[in-house]
Amino acid sequence: MKRMIKASIVTHEKIGENCWSMWLKAPGITEGVIPGQFAHIKLKQGEKLLPRPLSICEIDRNQKALRIVYAVVGNGTKDLSLMKMGEEVTLLSPLGNGYDIKATAQKSIIVGGGMGIPPLLELSKRIPGEKEIYLGYASTPFLQKDFEEHSEKLRIATDDGSYGYTGTVLDAMNYYHADGDVVYSCGPRPMLQKISEWAKQKGIPAQISLEERMACGIGACLVCTCKIKKEKEEDWQHQRVCSDGPVFNSKEVVWDA
Ligand SMILES: Cc1cc2nc3c(=O)[nH]c(=O)nc-3n(C[C@H](O)[C@H](O)[C@H](O)COP(=O)(O)OP(=O)(O)OC[C@H]3O[C@@H](n4cnc5c(N)ncnc54)[C@H](O)[C@@H]3O)c2cc1C
Ligand code: FES
Structure with a gap:
Protein backbone atom coordinates (compact mmCIF):
# COMPACT_ATOMS: atom_id res chain seq x y z
CA MET A 1 0.00 0.00 0.00
CA LYS A 2 1.33 3.43 -0.89
CA ARG A 3 2.29 5.76 1.93
CA MET A 4 3.58 9.30 2.26
CA ILE A 5 6.46 9.42 4.70
CA LYS A 6 9.41 11.56 5.66
CA ALA A 7 12.43 9.47 4.75
CA SER A 8 15.85 10.27 6.11
CA ILE A 9 18.93 9.92 3.93
CA VAL A 10 21.15 7.07 5.11
CA THR A 11 23.84 7.36 2.43
CA HIS A 12 24.25 9.61 -0.58
CA GLU A 13 27.15 9.27 -3.00
CA LYS A 14 28.15 10.03 -6.53
CA ILE A 15 28.64 6.73 -8.37
CA GLY A 16 29.22 7.95 -11.92
CA GLU A 17 29.89 10.98 -14.05
CA ASN A 18 26.35 12.31 -13.61
CA CYS A 19 24.88 9.63 -11.39
CA TRP A 20 24.00 9.58 -7.67
CA SER A 21 22.95 6.78 -5.36
CA MET A 22 20.82 7.48 -2.30
CA TRP A 23 19.65 5.04 0.39
CA LEU A 24 16.59 6.26 2.31
CA LYS A 25 15.10 4.88 5.49
CA ALA A 26 11.53 4.05 4.44
CA PRO A 27 9.72 1.96 7.09
CA GLY A 28 6.24 0.86 6.06
CA ILE A 29 7.11 1.07 2.37
CA THR A 30 9.88 -1.42 1.65
CA GLU A 31 7.86 -4.51 2.62
CA GLY A 32 5.43 -4.38 -0.30
CA VAL A 33 7.58 -3.07 -3.15
CA ILE A 34 7.43 -4.84 -6.51
CA PRO A 35 10.40 -4.26 -8.84
CA GLY A 36 9.51 -1.59 -11.41
CA GLN A 37 7.54 0.53 -8.98
CA PHE A 38 8.65 4.06 -8.25
CA ALA A 39 8.69 6.75 -5.58
CA HIS A 40 7.48 10.31 -5.87
CA ILE A 41 10.09 12.45 -4.13
CA LYS A 42 9.22 15.87 -2.82
CA LEU A 43 12.09 17.95 -1.61
CA LYS A 44 12.28 18.95 2.04
CA GLN A 45 11.96 22.66 1.39
CA GLY A 46 8.77 22.12 -0.61
CA GLU A 47 9.68 24.93 -2.99
CA LYS A 48 9.35 22.66 -6.03
CA LEU A 49 5.76 22.43 -7.12
CA LEU A 50 5.75 18.88 -8.44
CA PRO A 51 7.33 15.81 -6.93
CA ARG A 52 9.91 13.93 -9.02
CA PRO A 53 9.25 10.30 -10.03
CA LEU A 54 12.29 8.06 -9.42
CA SER A 55 12.37 4.28 -9.71
CA ILE A 56 13.09 2.10 -6.73
CA CYS A 57 16.48 0.65 -7.58
CA GLU A 58 16.93 -1.65 -4.61
CA ILE A 59 15.33 -2.66 -1.34
CA ASP A 60 17.01 -3.62 1.92
CA ARG A 61 14.23 -5.26 3.91
CA ASN A 62 16.36 -5.71 7.04
CA GLN A 63 17.29 -2.06 7.19
CA LYS A 64 13.82 -0.98 5.94
CA ALA A 65 15.59 1.14 3.36
CA LEU A 66 15.19 1.78 -0.33
CA ARG A 67 17.69 2.98 -2.88
CA ILE A 68 17.26 5.44 -5.71
CA VAL A 69 19.85 6.06 -8.41
CA TYR A 70 19.43 9.18 -10.47
CA ALA A 71 21.01 11.61 -12.91
CA VAL A 72 20.92 15.38 -12.49
CA VAL A 73 18.93 16.78 -15.42
CA GLY A 74 17.17 19.87 -14.02
CA ASN A 75 16.45 21.87 -10.89
CA GLY A 76 14.73 19.12 -8.89
CA THR A 77 17.45 16.52 -9.30
CA LYS A 78 20.10 19.22 -8.81
CA ASP A 79 18.56 20.10 -5.42
CA LEU A 80 18.35 16.41 -4.55
CA SER A 81 22.05 15.95 -5.35
CA LEU A 82 22.93 18.64 -2.80
CA MET A 83 21.15 16.90 0.09
CA LYS A 84 23.20 15.36 2.88
CA MET A 85 23.06 12.29 5.11
CA GLY A 86 20.50 12.72 7.90
CA GLU A 87 18.35 15.21 5.95
CA GLU A 88 14.80 14.20 5.05
CA VAL A 89 12.77 14.03 1.85
CA THR A 90 9.02 13.54 1.66
CA LEU A 91 8.29 10.44 -0.32
CA LEU A 92 5.11 8.79 -1.66
CA SER A 93 5.65 5.14 -2.55
CA PRO A 94 5.37 2.46 -3.82
CA LEU A 95 3.61 3.79 -6.92
CA GLY A 96 2.59 2.16 -10.19
CA ASN A 97 2.48 -1.42 -11.36
CA GLY A 98 5.80 -3.20 -11.44
CA TYR A 99 7.04 -6.21 -13.40
CA ASP A 100 5.08 -9.45 -13.29
CA ILE A 101 7.87 -11.91 -12.53
CA LYS A 102 7.34 -15.13 -14.47
CA ALA A 103 8.48 -17.73 -11.96
CA THR A 104 8.12 -20.52 -14.55
CA ALA A 105 10.52 -18.93 -17.05
CA GLN A 106 13.75 -20.92 -17.26
CA LEU A 210 7.54 3.45 -20.04
CA GLU A 211 8.50 6.91 -18.85
CA GLU A 212 6.27 9.99 -19.20
CA ARG A 213 6.26 13.39 -17.55
CA MET A 214 4.15 13.12 -14.41
CA ALA A 215 2.29 15.40 -12.04
CA CYS A 216 0.10 13.65 -9.44
CA GLY A 217 1.70 10.18 -9.84
CA ILE A 218 -1.47 8.47 -8.61
CA GLY A 219 -3.75 8.37 -11.64
CA ALA A 220 -5.79 11.53 -11.02
CA CYS A 221 -4.54 14.22 -13.42
CA LEU A 222 -4.11 12.30 -16.73
CA VAL A 223 -0.86 14.08 -17.57
CA CYS A 224 1.04 10.85 -18.18
CA THR A 225 -1.10 8.91 -20.64
CA CYS A 226 0.12 6.56 -23.36
CA LYS A 227 -1.79 4.61 -26.02
CA ILE A 228 -2.50 0.96 -25.26
CA LYS A 229 -4.33 -1.50 -27.53
CA LYS A 230 -5.47 -4.67 -25.79
CA GLU A 231 -5.34 -7.83 -27.88
CA LYS A 232 -9.08 -8.43 -28.06
CA GLU A 233 -10.17 -4.81 -28.39
CA GLU A 234 -10.64 -3.01 -31.69
CA ASP A 235 -9.36 0.41 -30.67
CA TRP A 236 -6.56 1.73 -28.55
CA GLN A 237 -7.29 3.57 -25.30
CA HIS A 238 -5.38 6.02 -23.16
CA GLN A 239 -3.81 4.52 -20.06
CA ARG A 240 -1.92 6.24 -17.28
CA VAL A 241 1.76 5.45 -17.08
CA CYS A 242 1.81 6.29 -13.35
CA SER A 243 -0.97 3.98 -12.25
CA ASP A 244 -1.79 1.53 -15.10
CA GLY A 245 1.97 1.24 -15.76
CA PRO A 246 4.79 2.10 -15.85
CA VAL A 247 5.24 -1.56 -16.84
CA PHE A 248 3.19 -2.68 -19.85
CA ASN A 249 2.99 -5.69 -22.14
CA SER A 250 5.10 -4.56 -25.12
CA LYS A 251 2.59 -5.99 -27.62
CA GLU A 252 -0.08 -3.61 -26.35
CA VAL A 253 1.87 -0.35 -26.66
CA VAL A 254 0.94 1.85 -29.66
CA TRP A 255 4.34 3.27 -30.57
CA ASP A 256 3.33 5.91 -33.10
CA ALA A 257 1.66 7.92 -30.31
C1 LIG B 1 8.26 6.16 -13.58
C2 LIG B 1 9.53 6.97 -13.73
C3 LIG B 1 10.69 6.50 -13.15
C4 LIG B 1 11.88 7.25 -13.28
N1 LIG B 1 13.00 6.73 -12.71
C5 LIG B 1 14.16 7.43 -12.80
C6 LIG B 1 15.35 6.92 -12.17
O1 LIG B 1 15.36 5.87 -11.54
N2 LIG B 1 16.48 7.68 -12.28
C7 LIG B 1 16.49 8.87 -12.97
O2 LIG B 1 17.55 9.51 -13.06
N3 LIG B 1 15.38 9.36 -13.57
C8 LIG B 1 14.22 8.68 -13.50
N4 LIG B 1 13.09 9.19 -14.07
C9 LIG B 1 13.16 10.52 -14.71
C10 LIG B 1 13.06 11.59 -13.62
O3 LIG B 1 11.74 11.61 -13.11
C11 LIG B 1 13.39 12.98 -14.19
O4 LIG B 1 14.72 12.99 -14.63
C12 LIG B 1 13.21 14.05 -13.12
O5 LIG B 1 11.84 14.15 -12.75
C13 LIG B 1 13.70 15.38 -13.63
O6 LIG B 1 13.42 16.37 -12.66
P1 LIG B 1 14.21 17.76 -12.65
O7 LIG B 1 13.48 18.70 -11.78
O8 LIG B 1 15.64 17.53 -12.34
O9 LIG B 1 14.17 18.18 -14.17
P2 LIG B 1 13.26 19.26 -14.87
O10 LIG B 1 13.44 19.07 -16.34
O11 LIG B 1 13.54 20.61 -14.29
O12 LIG B 1 11.80 18.83 -14.49
C14 LIG B 1 10.69 19.61 -14.76
C15 LIG B 1 9.47 18.73 -14.62
O13 LIG B 1 9.45 17.73 -15.63
C16 LIG B 1 9.39 16.44 -15.05
N5 LIG B 1 10.32 15.59 -15.80
C17 LIG B 1 11.46 15.99 -16.36
N6 LIG B 1 12.06 14.95 -16.99
C18 LIG B 1 11.24 13.89 -16.81
C19 LIG B 1 11.31 12.54 -17.20
N7 LIG B 1 12.32 12.06 -17.93
N8 LIG B 1 10.30 11.72 -16.83
C20 LIG B 1 9.29 12.19 -16.10
N9 LIG B 1 9.16 13.47 -15.70
C21 LIG B 1 10.14 14.28 -16.03
C22 LIG B 1 9.84 16.60 -13.62
O14 LIG B 1 9.25 15.63 -12.75
C23 LIG B 1 9.36 18.00 -13.29
O15 LIG B 1 8.02 17.97 -12.90
C24 LIG B 1 11.89 8.48 -13.98
C25 LIG B 1 10.71 8.95 -14.55
C26 LIG B 1 9.55 8.21 -14.43
C27 LIG B 1 8.28 8.72 -15.05
S1 FES C 1 0.70 11.72 -13.29
FE1 FES C 1 -1.36 12.22 -12.87
S2 FES C 1 -2.43 10.60 -13.85
FE2 FES C 1 -0.34 10.04 -14.08
Whole structure:
Protein backbone atom coordinates (compact mmCIF):
# COMPACT_ATOMS: atom_id res chain seq x y z
CA MET A 1 0.00 0.00 0.00
CA LYS A 2 1.33 3.43 -0.89
CA ARG A 3 2.29 5.76 1.93
CA MET A 4 3.58 9.30 2.26
CA ILE A 5 6.46 9.42 4.70
CA LYS A 6 9.41 11.56 5.66
CA ALA A 7 12.43 9.47 4.75
CA SER A 8 15.85 10.27 6.11
CA ILE A 9 18.93 9.92 3.93
CA VAL A 10 21.15 7.07 5.11
CA THR A 11 23.84 7.36 2.43
CA HIS A 12 24.25 9.61 -0.58
CA GLU A 13 27.15 9.27 -3.00
CA LYS A 14 28.15 10.03 -6.53
CA ILE A 15 28.64 6.73 -8.37
CA GLY A 16 29.22 7.95 -11.92
CA GLU A 17 29.89 10.98 -14.05
CA ASN A 18 26.35 12.31 -13.61
CA CYS A 19 24.88 9.63 -11.39
CA TRP A 20 24.00 9.58 -7.67
CA SER A 21 22.95 6.78 -5.36
CA MET A 22 20.82 7.48 -2.30
CA TRP A 23 19.65 5.04 0.39
CA LEU A 24 16.59 6.26 2.31
CA LYS A 25 15.10 4.88 5.49
CA ALA A 26 11.53 4.05 4.44
CA PRO A 27 9.72 1.96 7.09
CA GLY A 28 6.24 0.86 6.06
CA ILE A 29 7.11 1.07 2.37
CA THR A 30 9.88 -1.42 1.65
CA GLU A 31 7.86 -4.51 2.62
CA GLY A 32 5.43 -4.38 -0.30
CA VAL A 33 7.58 -3.07 -3.15
CA ILE A 34 7.43 -4.84 -6.51
CA PRO A 35 10.40 -4.26 -8.84
CA GLY A 36 9.51 -1.59 -11.41
CA GLN A 37 7.54 0.53 -8.98
CA PHE A 38 8.65 4.06 -8.25
CA ALA A 39 8.69 6.75 -5.58
CA HIS A 40 7.48 10.31 -5.87
CA ILE A 41 10.09 12.45 -4.13
CA LYS A 42 9.22 15.87 -2.82
CA LEU A 43 12.09 17.95 -1.61
CA LYS A 44 12.28 18.95 2.04
CA GLN A 45 11.96 22.66 1.39
CA GLY A 46 8.77 22.12 -0.61
CA GLU A 47 9.68 24.93 -2.99
CA LYS A 48 9.35 22.66 -6.03
CA LEU A 49 5.76 22.43 -7.12
CA LEU A 50 5.75 18.88 -8.44
CA PRO A 51 7.33 15.81 -6.93
CA ARG A 52 9.91 13.93 -9.02
CA PRO A 53 9.25 10.30 -10.03
CA LEU A 54 12.29 8.06 -9.42
CA SER A 55 12.37 4.28 -9.71
CA ILE A 56 13.09 2.10 -6.73
CA CYS A 57 16.48 0.65 -7.58
CA GLU A 58 16.93 -1.65 -4.61
CA ILE A 59 15.33 -2.66 -1.34
CA ASP A 60 17.01 -3.62 1.92
CA ARG A 61 14.23 -5.26 3.91
CA ASN A 62 16.36 -5.71 7.04
CA GLN A 63 17.29 -2.06 7.19
CA LYS A 64 13.82 -0.98 5.94
CA ALA A 65 15.59 1.14 3.36
CA LEU A 66 15.19 1.78 -0.33
CA ARG A 67 17.69 2.98 -2.88
CA ILE A 68 17.26 5.44 -5.71
CA VAL A 69 19.85 6.06 -8.41
CA TYR A 70 19.43 9.18 -10.47
CA ALA A 71 21.01 11.61 -12.91
CA VAL A 72 20.92 15.38 -12.49
CA VAL A 73 18.93 16.78 -15.42
CA GLY A 74 17.17 19.87 -14.02
CA ASN A 75 16.45 21.87 -10.89
CA GLY A 76 14.73 19.12 -8.89
CA THR A 77 17.45 16.52 -9.30
CA LYS A 78 20.10 19.22 -8.81
CA ASP A 79 18.56 20.10 -5.42
CA LEU A 80 18.35 16.41 -4.55
CA SER A 81 22.05 15.95 -5.35
CA LEU A 82 22.93 18.64 -2.80
CA MET A 83 21.15 16.90 0.09
CA LYS A 84 23.20 15.36 2.88
CA MET A 85 23.06 12.29 5.11
CA GLY A 86 20.50 12.72 7.90
CA GLU A 87 18.35 15.21 5.95
CA GLU A 88 14.80 14.20 5.05
CA VAL A 89 12.77 14.03 1.85
CA THR A 90 9.02 13.54 1.66
CA LEU A 91 8.29 10.44 -0.32
CA LEU A 92 5.11 8.79 -1.66
CA SER A 93 5.65 5.14 -2.55
CA PRO A 94 5.37 2.46 -3.82
CA LEU A 95 3.61 3.79 -6.92
CA GLY A 96 2.59 2.16 -10.19
CA ASN A 97 2.48 -1.42 -11.36
CA GLY A 98 5.80 -3.20 -11.44
CA TYR A 99 7.04 -6.21 -13.40
CA ASP A 100 5.08 -9.45 -13.29
CA ILE A 101 7.87 -11.91 -12.53
CA LYS A 102 7.34 -15.13 -14.47
CA ALA A 103 8.48 -17.73 -11.96
CA THR A 104 8.12 -20.52 -14.55
CA ALA A 105 10.52 -18.93 -17.05
CA GLN A 106 13.75 -20.92 -17.26
CA LYS A 107 15.74 -18.04 -18.66
CA SER A 108 15.04 -14.32 -18.51
CA ILE A 109 16.51 -11.51 -20.58
CA ILE A 110 16.87 -8.19 -18.76
CA VAL A 111 17.60 -5.13 -20.89
CA GLY A 112 18.28 -1.63 -19.60
CA GLY A 113 19.37 1.65 -21.12
CA GLY A 114 20.69 4.81 -19.40
CA MET A 115 18.60 5.95 -16.44
CA GLY A 116 16.20 3.07 -17.15
CA ILE A 117 18.79 0.75 -15.63
CA PRO A 118 18.18 1.37 -11.86
CA PRO A 119 14.82 -0.45 -11.43
CA LEU A 120 16.26 -3.54 -13.12
CA LEU A 121 18.62 -4.13 -10.19
CA GLU A 122 15.92 -5.16 -7.69
CA LEU A 123 14.26 -7.12 -10.51
CA SER A 124 17.53 -9.00 -11.22
CA LYS A 125 17.80 -9.87 -7.53
CA ARG A 126 14.32 -11.34 -7.42
CA ILE A 127 14.07 -13.23 -10.72
CA PRO A 128 14.72 -16.93 -10.20
CA GLY A 129 16.56 -19.10 -12.74
CA GLU A 130 19.03 -18.20 -15.43
CA LYS A 131 19.41 -14.55 -16.47
CA GLU A 132 21.09 -12.71 -19.29
CA ILE A 133 21.50 -9.01 -18.49
CA TYR A 134 22.20 -6.41 -21.19
CA LEU A 135 22.92 -2.83 -20.11
CA GLY A 136 23.46 0.05 -22.51
CA TYR A 137 25.18 3.34 -21.60
CA ALA A 138 26.23 6.41 -23.52
CA SER A 139 29.65 6.17 -21.88
CA THR A 140 31.12 4.93 -18.55
CA PRO A 141 28.86 2.33 -16.87
CA PHE A 142 27.34 2.63 -13.39
CA LEU A 143 25.87 -0.10 -11.12
CA GLN A 144 27.94 -2.66 -13.03
CA LYS A 145 29.32 -4.39 -9.90
CA ASP A 146 25.85 -4.56 -8.39
CA PHE A 147 24.47 -6.34 -11.46
CA GLU A 148 27.46 -8.70 -11.65
CA GLU A 149 26.24 -10.30 -8.42
CA HIS A 150 23.05 -11.44 -10.11
CA SER A 151 24.17 -12.95 -13.39
CA GLU A 152 27.26 -14.46 -14.92
CA LYS A 153 25.97 -13.26 -18.25
CA LEU A 154 26.16 -9.50 -17.87
CA ARG A 155 26.86 -7.73 -21.16
CA ILE A 156 27.67 -4.03 -21.24
CA ALA A 157 27.37 -1.86 -24.35
CA THR A 158 28.55 1.74 -24.64
CA ASP A 159 27.81 4.14 -27.49
CA ASP A 160 31.34 5.59 -27.38
CA GLY A 161 33.11 2.25 -26.96
CA SER A 162 34.68 3.29 -23.64
CA TYR A 163 33.64 -0.03 -22.09
CA GLY A 164 32.35 -3.41 -23.29
CA TYR A 165 30.66 -3.79 -26.65
CA THR A 166 30.69 -0.69 -28.86
CA GLY A 167 27.16 0.06 -30.03
CA THR A 168 23.62 -0.03 -28.75
CA VAL A 169 22.28 -2.53 -26.26
CA LEU A 170 20.28 -4.13 -29.08
CA ASP A 171 23.45 -4.51 -31.17
CA ALA A 172 24.98 -6.30 -28.17
CA MET A 173 21.94 -8.57 -27.83
CA ASN A 174 22.28 -9.59 -31.46
CA TYR A 175 26.04 -9.99 -31.19
CA TYR A 176 25.80 -12.26 -28.13
CA HIS A 177 22.70 -14.10 -29.46
CA ALA A 178 20.42 -13.13 -26.58
CA ASP A 179 18.00 -15.91 -25.80
CA GLY A 180 15.32 -16.55 -23.18
CA ASP A 181 11.63 -17.10 -22.42
CA VAL A 182 10.75 -13.57 -21.31
CA VAL A 183 12.17 -10.05 -21.70
CA TYR A 184 12.03 -7.33 -19.02
CA SER A 185 13.16 -3.89 -20.13
CA CYS A 186 13.40 -0.25 -19.09
CA GLY A 187 15.04 2.65 -20.90
CA PRO A 188 14.41 5.43 -23.39
CA ARG A 189 11.29 5.05 -25.55
CA PRO A 190 13.12 4.49 -28.90
CA MET A 191 15.16 1.72 -27.27
CA LEU A 192 12.03 0.11 -25.82
CA GLN A 193 10.34 0.19 -29.21
CA LYS A 194 13.29 -1.64 -30.78
CA ILE A 195 13.43 -4.18 -27.96
CA SER A 196 9.68 -4.79 -28.40
CA GLU A 197 10.13 -5.38 -32.15
CA TRP A 198 13.06 -7.71 -31.46
CA ALA A 199 11.02 -9.71 -28.91
CA LYS A 200 8.03 -9.88 -31.27
CA GLN A 201 10.21 -11.25 -34.09
CA LYS A 202 11.59 -13.91 -31.75
CA GLY A 203 8.16 -14.69 -30.31
CA ILE A 204 9.29 -13.84 -26.77
CA PRO A 205 6.86 -11.97 -24.45
CA ALA A 206 8.25 -8.65 -23.23
CA GLN A 207 7.39 -6.35 -20.35
CA ILE A 208 8.61 -2.79 -20.78
CA SER A 209 8.59 0.16 -18.42
CA LEU A 210 7.54 3.45 -20.04
CA GLU A 211 8.50 6.91 -18.85
CA GLU A 212 6.27 9.99 -19.20
CA ARG A 213 6.26 13.39 -17.55
CA MET A 214 4.15 13.12 -14.41
CA ALA A 215 2.29 15.40 -12.04
CA CYS A 216 0.10 13.65 -9.44
CA GLY A 217 1.70 10.18 -9.84
CA ILE A 218 -1.47 8.47 -8.61
CA GLY A 219 -3.75 8.37 -11.64
CA ALA A 220 -5.79 11.53 -11.02
CA CYS A 221 -4.54 14.22 -13.42
CA LEU A 222 -4.11 12.30 -16.73
CA VAL A 223 -0.86 14.08 -17.57
CA CYS A 224 1.04 10.85 -18.18
CA THR A 225 -1.10 8.91 -20.64
CA CYS A 226 0.12 6.56 -23.36
CA LYS A 227 -1.79 4.61 -26.02
CA ILE A 228 -2.50 0.96 -25.26
CA LYS A 229 -4.33 -1.50 -27.53
CA LYS A 230 -5.47 -4.67 -25.79
CA GLU A 231 -5.34 -7.83 -27.88
CA LYS A 232 -9.08 -8.43 -28.06
CA GLU A 233 -10.17 -4.81 -28.39
CA GLU A 234 -10.64 -3.01 -31.69
CA ASP A 235 -9.36 0.41 -30.67
CA TRP A 236 -6.56 1.73 -28.55
CA GLN A 237 -7.29 3.57 -25.30
CA HIS A 238 -5.38 6.02 -23.16
CA GLN A 239 -3.81 4.52 -20.06
CA ARG A 240 -1.92 6.24 -17.28
CA VAL A 241 1.76 5.45 -17.08
CA CYS A 242 1.81 6.29 -13.35
CA SER A 243 -0.97 3.98 -12.25
CA ASP A 244 -1.79 1.53 -15.10
CA GLY A 245 1.97 1.24 -15.76
CA PRO A 246 4.79 2.10 -15.85
CA VAL A 247 5.24 -1.56 -16.84
CA PHE A 248 3.19 -2.68 -19.85
CA ASN A 249 2.99 -5.69 -22.14
CA SER A 250 5.10 -4.56 -25.12
CA LYS A 251 2.59 -5.99 -27.62
CA GLU A 252 -0.08 -3.61 -26.35
CA VAL A 253 1.87 -0.35 -26.66
CA VAL A 254 0.94 1.85 -29.66
CA TRP A 255 4.34 3.27 -30.57
CA ASP A 256 3.33 5.91 -33.10
CA ALA A 257 1.66 7.92 -30.31
C1 LIG B 1 8.26 6.16 -13.58
C2 LIG B 1 9.53 6.97 -13.73
C3 LIG B 1 10.69 6.50 -13.15
C4 LIG B 1 11.88 7.25 -13.28
N1 LIG B 1 13.00 6.73 -12.71
C5 LIG B 1 14.16 7.43 -12.80
C6 LIG B 1 15.35 6.92 -12.17
O1 LIG B 1 15.36 5.87 -11.54
N2 LIG B 1 16.48 7.68 -12.28
C7 LIG B 1 16.49 8.87 -12.97
O2 LIG B 1 17.55 9.51 -13.06
N3 LIG B 1 15.38 9.36 -13.57
C8 LIG B 1 14.22 8.68 -13.50
N4 LIG B 1 13.09 9.19 -14.07
C9 LIG B 1 13.16 10.52 -14.71
C10 LIG B 1 13.06 11.59 -13.62
O3 LIG B 1 11.74 11.61 -13.11
C11 LIG B 1 13.39 12.98 -14.19
O4 LIG B 1 14.72 12.99 -14.63
C12 LIG B 1 13.21 14.05 -13.12
O5 LIG B 1 11.84 14.15 -12.75
C13 LIG B 1 13.70 15.38 -13.63
O6 LIG B 1 13.42 16.37 -12.66
P1 LIG B 1 14.21 17.76 -12.65
O7 LIG B 1 13.48 18.70 -11.78
O8 LIG B 1 15.64 17.53 -12.34
O9 LIG B 1 14.17 18.18 -14.17
P2 LIG B 1 13.26 19.26 -14.87
O10 LIG B 1 13.44 19.07 -16.34
O11 LIG B 1 13.54 20.61 -14.29
O12 LIG B 1 11.80 18.83 -14.49
C14 LIG B 1 10.69 19.61 -14.76
C15 LIG B 1 9.47 18.73 -14.62
O13 LIG B 1 9.45 17.73 -15.63
C16 LIG B 1 9.39 16.44 -15.05
N5 LIG B 1 10.32 15.59 -15.80
C17 LIG B 1 11.46 15.99 -16.36
N6 LIG B 1 12.06 14.95 -16.99
C18 LIG B 1 11.24 13.89 -16.81
C19 LIG B 1 11.31 12.54 -17.20
N7 LIG B 1 12.32 12.06 -17.93
N8 LIG B 1 10.30 11.72 -16.83
C20 LIG B 1 9.29 12.19 -16.10
N9 LIG B 1 9.16 13.47 -15.70
C21 LIG B 1 10.14 14.28 -16.03
C22 LIG B 1 9.84 16.60 -13.62
O14 LIG B 1 9.25 15.63 -12.75
C23 LIG B 1 9.36 18.00 -13.29
O15 LIG B 1 8.02 17.97 -12.90
C24 LIG B 1 11.89 8.48 -13.98
C25 LIG B 1 10.71 8.95 -14.55
C26 LIG B 1 9.55 8.21 -14.43
C27 LIG B 1 8.28 8.72 -15.05
S1 FES C 1 0.70 11.72 -13.29
FE1 FES C 1 -1.36 12.22 -12.87
S2 FES C 1 -2.43 10.60 -13.85
FE2 FES C 1 -0.34 10.04 -14.08
